[in-house]
Each structure stands twice: as C-alpha cells, then as structure tokens.
Amino acid sequence: MFSYFDHNATTPIGEKVLQSMLPYFKDEYGNASSRHALGTKAREAINRAREQVAHLVEVQASQVIFVSGGTEANNAFIKGMGACLPPSQVISSSMEHPCVKNPVQKLRRSGWKITNLPTLGNGLVDASSLDVLLSNKTGFASVMLANNETGVIQPISNLAESFRQNNVWFHTDAVQAVGKIPVTFAGLGVHAMSISAHKLGGPKGIGALVIDKRLPLEPLIDGGGHEFGLRSGTENVPAIVGFGTACEIASEKLNSYQTVVSPIRDKIEADLESLGAVIFGKSAPRLPNTLYCSFPGVHGESMVIALNEEGFGVASGSACSSASVNVSPTLLAMGVEESIASCAVRISVGDESTADDAERFYLSCRRVMKKFNNLIALAS
Amino acid sequence: MFSYFDHNATTPIGEKVLQSMLPYFKDEYGNASSRHALGTKAREAINRAREQVAHLVEVQASQVIFVSGGTEANNAFIKGMGACLPPSQVISSSMEHPCVKNPVQKLRRSGWKITNLPTLGNGLVDASSLDVLLSNKTGFASVMLANNETGVIQPISNLAESFRQNNVWFHTDAVQAVGKIPVTFAGLGVHAMSISAHKLGGPKGIGALVIDKRLPLEPLIDGGGHEFGLRSGTENVPAIVGFGTACEIASEKLNSYQTVVSPIRDKIEADLESLGAVIFGKSAPRLPNTLYCSFPGVHGESMVIALNEEGFGVASGSACSSASVNVSPTLLAMGVEESIASCAVRISVGDESTADDAERFYLSCRRVMKKFNNLIALAS
Numbered sequence: 177m178f179s180y181f182d183h184n185a186t187t188p189i190g191e192k193v194l195q196s197m198l199p200y201f202k203d204e205y206g207n208a209s210s211r212h213a214l215g216t217k218a219r220e221a222i223n224r225a226r227e228q229v230a231h232l233v234e235v236q237a238s239q240v241i242f243v244s245g246g247t248e249a250n251n252a253f254i255k256g257m258g259a260c261l262p263p264s265q266v267i268s269s270s271m272e273h274p275c276v277k278n279p280v281q282k283l284r285r286s287g288w289k290i291t292n293l294p295t296l297g298n299g300l301v302d303a304s305s306l307d308v309l310l311s312n313k314t315g316f317a318s319v320m321l322a323n324n325e326t327g328v329i330q331p332i333s334n335l336a337e338s339f340r341q342n343n344v345w346f347h348t349d350a351v352q353a354v355g356k357i358p359v360t361f362a363g364l365g366v367h368a369m370s371i372s373a374h375k376l377g378g379p380k381g382i383g384a385l386v387i388d389k390r391l392p393l394e395p396l397i398d399g400g401g402h403e404f405g406l407r408s409g410t411e412n413v414p415a416i417v418g419f420g421t422a423c424e425i426a427s428e429k430l431n432s433y434q435t436v437v438s439p440i441r442d443k444i445e446a447d448l449e450s451l452g453a454v455i456f457g458k459s460a461p462r463l464p465n466t467l468y469c470s471f472p473g474v475h476g477e478s479m480v481i482a483l484n485e486e487g488f489g490v491a492s493g494s495a496c497s498s499a500s501v502n503v504s505p506t507l508l509a510m511g512v513e514e515s516i517a518s519c520a521v522r523i524s525v526g527d528e529s530t531a532d533d534a535e536r537f538y539l540s541c542r543r544v545m546k547k548f549n550n551l552i553a554l555a556s
Numbered sequence: 557m558f559s560y561f562d563h564n565a566t567t568p569i570g571e572k573v574l575q576s577m578l579p580y581f582k583d584e585y586g587n588a589s590s591r592h593a594l595g596t597k598a599r600e601a602i603n604r605a606r607e608q609v610a611h612l613v614e615v616q617a618s619q620v621i622f623v624s625g626g627t628e629a630n631n632a633f634i635k636g637m638g639a640c641l642p643p644s645q646v647i648s649s650s651m652e653h654p655c656v657k658n659p660v661q662k663l664r665r666s667g668w669k670i671t672n673l674p675t676l677g678n679g680l681v682d683a684s685s686l687d688v689l690l691s692n693k694t695g696f697a698s699v700m701l702a703n704n705e706t707g708v709i710q711p712i713s714n715l716a717e718s719f720r721q722n723n724v725w726f727h728t729d730a731v732q733a734v735g736k737i738p739v740t741f742a743g744l745g746v747h748a749m750s751i752s753a754h755k756l757g758g759p760k761g762i763g764a765l766v767i768d769k770r771l772p773l774e775p776l777i778d779g780g781g782h783e784f785g786l787r788s789g790t791e792n793v794p795a796i797v798g799f800g801t802a803c804e805i806a807s808e809k810l811n812s813y814q815t816v817v818s819p820i821r822d823k824i825e826a827d828l829e830s831l832g833a834v835i836f837g838k839s840a841p842r843l844p845n846t847l848y849c850s851f852p853g854v855h856g857e858s859m860v861i862a863l864n865e866e867g868f869g870v871a872s873g874s875a876c877s878s879a880s881v882n883v884s885p886t887l888l889a890m891g892v893e894e895s896i897a898s899c900a901v902r903i904s905v906g907d908e909s910t911a912d913d914a915e916r917f918y919l920s921c922r923r924v925m926k927k928f929n930n931l932i933a934l935a936s
Binding site for chain 2: 187379396400401411477481488490492
C-alpha cells in the first residue's frame with residue numbers, strides 16, 4: 177500500500193477523465209485540421225473541451241489557448257511579451273516557479289530590468305513598495321497565485337488593481353490554485369493566467385494560457401496557425417478532451433474538495449507540530465491541501481526517502497526541481513535559515529486521501545523521527 | 557465503414573502502444589522528478605522509452621530530447637539556433653512545413669538573411685547553387701527529409717556533406733519519414749532531426765528533437781531543467797512511453813511496412829492516372845505510402861468532401877494548413893500552375909490499409925469524377 181501525498185507534483189488521473197480520453201486514442205484519432213469525418217469529430221471534441229476549461233475559470237472559450245502544460249504557458253506569456261514590448265521593467269516575485277523565474281531572468285539579455293517583489297516571513301509577497309516601483313515604466317508583471325511549496329495564496333486581485341492603474345499587463349501562474357480553490361479570471365483581474373491539467377486530475381502534457389484577447393503576444397511556437405495563431409502544432413486531442421473533463425469535474429466538486437482535504441491537511445499539520453515540525457506559511461491564506469514544514473536536523477531528502485520506505489509519497493521542495501538538490505529559494509526569500517530550509521518537506525494531499533492515511537502517516541512520521549533523533553543523539 | 561487514407565496528417569495509435577501507456581495513466585502516475593516510488597517508476601519508464609526512440613534512429617539515448625511534437629521540435633531548433641548564433645545566412649527550402657518556414661522567416665527581424673534552395677519540377681530541392689550560396693557566411697540550415705504533401709525524399713546526406721564542409725549546423729524535419737523509410741541520424745549526417753510520435757503510430761502531443769550534443773542551443777522552454785536542461789516541463793510520461801513503444805514497433809516492421817503500403821499506393825496511383833489524375837513528384841524518390849495528385853478542374857477541397865461522403869478520409873494540401881484554404885506553396889515552388897495546384901489531393905495510406913480499400917477507393921473516385929465531369933460539362 178502506497179499513500180500519495182504529493183498532489184502538488186502531479187495528481188492521479190480521474191477514471192472518468194481517462195474514459196473520456198480513450199475514444200480519441202482508439203476510434204476518433206483524426207487530426208482536427210483534416211476536412212473529413214475524423215477531422216470534424218476531433219475538432220468538435222476540442223471545441224467542447226475548450227468550453228469546459230473556459231467554464232471553470234469563467235472566460236469565453238476563445239480566451240483559452242491550449243499549450244503543452246504549465247511550463248509552456250508561463251514561457252509563452254513571458255517570452256511572448258518580451259518579444260512584443262520595448263524593454264522596460266518587469267515585475268515578478270522571488271517565489272516564482274523556475275519556469276517563470278528563468279524566462280524572466282533571461283529578459284535581461286534584451287535590456288529588461290527585473291524587479292522582484294520582496295517576500296514576507298509568512299510567504300506572502302510584500303506589495304508595500306509596489307506603487308514606488310511602478311513609478312518606473314513597467315511592461316508587464318507575473319506573480320503566482322498559489323506557491324507550489326508553501327501553498328500560500330498571493331493577493332493577486334489587489335496587485336492587479338495597481339498594475340491596471342499603471343497599464344501594466346499582468347499574468348499569474350495559477351497552476352497550483354485552479355481546481356483547489358475557486359479561481360475566476362475576472363475575479364483575479366489579470367490579463368493572462370497559466371493552468372496545467374495534470375495538477376487538477378487531468379493528463380500530463382496539456383495546459384492552457386488563458387488570455388485577455390487584447391494582450392499583445394508573439395507566439396512561442398509558430399507553424400500552421402493553430403490555437404488562434406498563438407500556438408501551432410497538431411492538437412493533442414485526447415489530452416485536450418481529458419483536460420476538459422477534469423475541469424468539468426473540478427467545477428462540480430470544488431466545494432467538496434475543500435471540505436475533504438482541509439481536515440486531513442489540518443490533522444497532519446497538528447500531528448507533525450506535535451512531533452516538533454516547524455510549519456511554513458501558517459499565518460497566511462493557503463491552499464487547503466498543502467503543508468510545508470521542516471523537522472530541524474533532518475534533511476528534507478532523507479525524510480522523503482524514509483517516508484517512501486514507510487509507504488508515503490511526499491516531496492522535499494518542489495518536485496520539479498528536486499532533480500537538483502537545492503535549498504528552496506522560496507524559504508530563503510521568507511527569511512528561513514538555510515539549516516532549517518534544507519529540512520523542508522512538502523505534504524500535499526488529494527481528495528482521495530483519507531483520515532486513515534493521515535493517521536498511518538502520523539505513526540510513520542513518529543517512527544521515522546524516533547530513528548532520526550536516535551541518530552542525532554548518537555552523533556552529538 | 558470509413559477508410560482512412562490520411563496517414564500523413566496523423567496515424568491511428570497502435571493497440572500495443574495504447575496498452576503500454578495505460579499503466580502510466582492509471583497506477584504509475586507519478587511525476588518523474590519525485591523522489592518516492594512513483595517518481596522512480598516514471599523516471600525508469602522515460603529512460604526505457606528514450607532508449608527505444610534512440611534505437612530507431614541509431615543514436616545514444618542522451619541525444620533524444622523529448623518535446624511536445626514535431627512543430628515544437630522544429631521551433632526549438634530554429635529559434636534555439638537563432639538565439640545562440642550571431643546573425644548570418646540561414647539556408648532552407650521553399651517546401652518546408654509552416655512550422656519550419658514561419659520561424660525561419662521571423663529570423664529576419666534579428667538580422668538573419670534567409671536563403672531558400674530552389675525546387676525542381678519533380679519536387680526535389682535544387683542543390684546546384686549550394687556551393688555558391690555557402691560562400692556567404694552561413695549559421696545553420698534546415699531542409700526536410702520527406703515532404704508532407706508530395707512524399708518526395710530529399711537528398712539530405714548529400715546536402716549534409718556540403719554543410720559539414722562549411723561548418724554549417726544542419727537540421728532536418730524528419731517527421732514524415734521516420735517510421736516509413738529507414739532513417740538513421742548518422743546516415744543522414746545531420747546535427748539535428750525532428751520526429752513526431754503521432755506520425756508513426758504513437759500518441760499526439762509528443763515528439764523529439766534528436767541532436768548532436770555539440771549543438772549550441774538556447775532552450776525554447778525554460779524552467780526546472782528537464783531533458784538535459786534543453787526542454788523544461790513535467791515529462792508527459794504516458795505519451796513518452798507510447799512514443800517509445802511506437803518506435804520499437806516501427807523498428808521491427810520497417811521492411812514489412814514498405815512491402816504492405818507500396819503496392820496499395822501504386823495501385824491507387826495507376827487507378828487515378830487512368831481517371832485522368834496528374835501525379836506530382838512521380839519521378840523522384842518518394843515515401844512508399846504517399847500519393848499527391850490533381851484532377852484538373854475539380855478543386856481539391858471539393859474532392860476531399862466528395863470522397864468523405866463516399867467513406868474515405870483524404871487531404872487537400874497538408875492537413876495542418878487545411879484550416880486555411882491556400883494553394884500549396886510546395887506545388888507552386890515545383891512550377892505547377894495555380895489552377896492545377898488548387899486541385900491537389902493527398903492520399904496517404906497506412907499498413908492497416910488493404911487492397912480491398914484501394915479497390916473500393918477506385919470505384920468511389922470513378923463515381924465522384926463522373927459526377928464532377930458531368931457538372932463541368934454542364935457548366936461549359
């Protein structure tokens with residue numbers, strides 16, 4: 177038995193999602209650009225899915241640009257804006273995912289000035305300097321909606337107000353938030369938003385950049401002119417269909433999702449605190465499924481490996497960068513000491529997680545911590 | 557009953573391919589970057605698939621960079637080189653797919669000079685001027701291996717020799733060729749090659765840029781540093797696994813594929829010629845499954861629609877651009893008159909196509925042509 181507490185890395189695909197995809201692998205395998213019956217069926221399936229994705233975040237279907245995932249969506253926005261606008265200031269945060277941070281950094285080469293909003297100790301961006309920063313000509317901004325590690329939810333609609341007053345195009349990486357908390361495009365007040373299917377019960381390899389159609393955007397991937405000319409390439413029909421289904425399910429169960437995951441996360445949090453864990457971002461609004469903590473003295477990687485042996489899948493830092501063992505820049509930005517930050521473990525539950533999983537997790541953590549504490553005692 | 561003769565647009569996915577993918581949707585759904593058991597299984601699956609893709613084109617696994625498809629692979633090469641090299645000349649052809657042609661055209665903005673090799677009447681590139689062209693400093697070149705419309709196979713290894721002598725990085729869009737004819741990276745002599753899974757029995761949404769590791773390449777999509785730092789984003793594990801399986805099957809059946817599809821294509825070709833069709837590229841080496849022709853006086857789109865009603869899926873021009881009805885630039889480059897080019901129809905069979913399909917196709921074409929000829933006679 178393996179209990180999966182790593183839903184911020186990727187989610188299990190829903191059975192209904194997979195079933196909706198299968199016909200487009202097996203029988204309706206046409207290229208949506210083909211003019212025969214199989215092409216038409218593929219096109220109709222894409223149109224339906226676009227409506228489903230649009231419905232979840234309350235936009236028009238034509239605002240949904242299908243891309244290969246969240247990383248591409250973020251690159252498409254940042255590089256697309258960088259190629260369209262004359263270089264000026266770009267505003268971001270120190271807590272962005274590498275697929276925002278790295279493209280933003282590369283804009284320096286073409287003359288952009290990068291300004292990152294500082295981070296408060298609780299994991300929220302510190303927007304107090306924003307009005308001063310905006311006195312410099314600013315082309316665009318990108319601040320994440322929910323942090324992949326801490327789960328802290330940023331005050332995007334407040335930021336959007338300042339950006340709009342200053343005619344700054346504003347994007348949010350909403351990959352971790354959509355499907356976990358209510359998110360609407362208009363509610364956030366942004367001009368662009370990235371979504372990833374596999375973070376909300378859909379398949380890997382598909383996502384969307386949702387845009388205000390007035391956005392000036394140079395396509396990242398050129399070719400046959402698919403996706404309103406903004407993203408070329410044969411449409412990944414089964415994945416698009418699965419993404420649509422996942423969004424429909426996410427729409428339906430948004431309230432029940434929070435009701436299920438919150439108590440499980442809260443129980444785990446209380447349990448781990450009783451075992452000596454330091455919780456990050458606790459005083460800020462957070463995703464209901466996410467818990468980020470350190471057991472001081474026990475390296476995060478060691479904890480992940482020990483808990484894997486106990487039958488639990490958790491992460492140290494974000495899964496996307498755990499291929500390279502780095503201390504979390506998010507925690508450092510929050511002012512966490514490096515020795516504590518290097519012990520960070522992320523637990524992200526899902527709505528198939530149970531109270532029983534949580535109880536077994538507590539017992540495992542207690543057992544593991546006992547071992548580590550014995551080792552620490554021996555070494556000192 | 558619907559007979560699918562549009563395999564150059566996309567292929568049906570093999571049953572064995574789909575079966576190989578399903579476990580990675582259902583049970584082994586981990587993020588390959590995760591350090592727990594589910595992550596490890598995903599990573600191992602990607603490693604196996606990378607070996608399978610590498611084996612098909614005879615390269616080391618580390619030369620295979622997974623991307624979202626052929627369009628991204630071509631963009632990644634062209635834009636990646638354009639960002640790395642100082643602007644000079646780029647050499648391409650007039651017959652490239654829009655996902656090569658458009659990114660190449662955009663290089664003009666950053667000071668590149670675009671030179672397209674002329675096209676011979678049979679659909680081959682005319683390389684007679686290449687040595688003269690190469691007297692101008694040339695950064696890189698991209699010429700397709702097999703044309704998506706005519707199926708004409710270009711003399712890539714000959715071109716590669718000239719490019720190598722002049723220290724020009726050389727890429728080929730091999731999307732239409734791999735799986736249909738024997739293709740090896742070393743045999744072609746290129747430095748980079750694009751492959752798409754869904755053109756060879758694999759799933760949509762996955763492909764590869766196969767590279768000489770010395771190639772200087774700025775990543776198109778930045779982030780967590782996946783794919784040797786050249787293509788970030790959570791790996792699309794099921795699609796990668798399916799791509800691997802499709803490549804393994806393609807390796808095994810390469811000879812039988814040609815033995816099956818050639819006679820069917822040849823029969824259809826002879827039948828259509830007997831009905832008055834003009835065949836394009838007939839005197840050049842071609843893909844064994846592809847037939848490109850015009851029935852003068854009958855618009856290609858009309859033919860596609862009429863044949864769809866008869867239960868056949870064919871294309872007019874390339875499926876990728878048939879969303880916009882344009883006369884094929886490839887045919888115009890070959891010197892075909894616009895009135896003839898606008899009548900172009902592409903028939904691309906697959907190894908599940910049968911002699912019986914071909915015979916019924918002949919009868920349908922005869923019926924359709926009779927109707928059109930009656931209409932033409934009435935109108936004149």
